Amino acid sequence: MTIKTLQYDDFMLYRERIRDLLVQIYDINFDVSHDYSINESNKKINLLDEYIKTNQAVLIGAVDGEKLAGFIWIYKHEYFGETRMHINQIIVDKEYKRKGIGKRLLEEAEKKAKELGIKVIDLFVSEKNAEAVNFYEKTGFVTERRYLKKIL
Numbered sequence: 001m002t003i004k005t006l007q008y009d010d011f012m013l014y015r016e017r018i019r020d021l022l023v024q025i026y027d028i029n030f031d032v033s034h035d036y037s038i039n040e041s042n043k044k045i046n047l048l049d050e051y052i053k054t055n056q057a058v059l060i061g062a063v064d065g066e067k068l069a070g071f072i073w074i075y076k077h078e079y080f081g082e083t084r085m086h087i088n089q090i091i092v093d094k095e096y097k098r099k100g101i102g103k104r105l106l107e108e109a110e111k112k113a114k115e116l117g118i119k120v121i122d123l124f125v126s127e128k129n130a131e132a133v134n135f136y137e138k139t140g141f142v143t144e145r146r147y148l149k150k151i152l
Contacts, residue, residue, distance in 0.1 A: 001069065003104050005112075006059040011052050014061065014068040019045045021071065021091045029126040044089075048073065060108045062092070062101045069096040072105040074112065079122065085113040087123035106139055 006014065019041050026037035051057035062070040070092035077086045087109060092101045113121055122144070125132050 001099075001101065001104075002063045003108050004061060004063065005108075006052075006061045006071070008052050010061065011049070011059060014071075015045060015049075017068045018048070018059075018071060021068075021093060022089065024094070025089065025091050029129050029132075051075065057088070058109075058112055060105055060112075062096070062105055064096070069093050070101050070105060072109050074109050074121075076116065076118065079120075082120060083118055084120045084122050085109065085116070085118045087121060090123075102135060103139065 022041035
């Protein structure tokens with residue numbers, strides 16, 4: 001398994017695979033239809049295409065031979081005057097889960113942040129994705145804010 005920053009050519013090579021992984025994660029994390037997951041994933045792919053071209057995002061992939069097993073999508077942002085690295089998505093294909101790939105992707109994102117002098121990484125996680133919440137807590141993340149809703 002190779003962990004590497006994906007350049008634009010790599011993104012184009014794995015574009016459909018990335019879209020499929022996004023669909024997987026939307027289906028798991030949100031109470032939306034599969035069609036909605038596909039539509040949102042297509043939108044995200046188009047945004048990611050532009051972000052990679054303009055160096056507004058970094059995509060790090062876990063590549064197993066010719067197959068993309070997972071990826072992490074990160075970008076810099078400002079949070080109350082502090083520059084942070086934000087994890088927009090981290091996805092490992094279900095057949096590659098529990099093999100340390102997510103941890104390796106996260107470690108590579110941490111390296112990128114340190115290279116840029118960034119001391120904080122943040123992300124959003126769905127409460128219903130207990131596996132992800134547990135993973136983040138085990139890797140040192142703590143809850144900073146909660147996003148609550150009330151159904152009327």
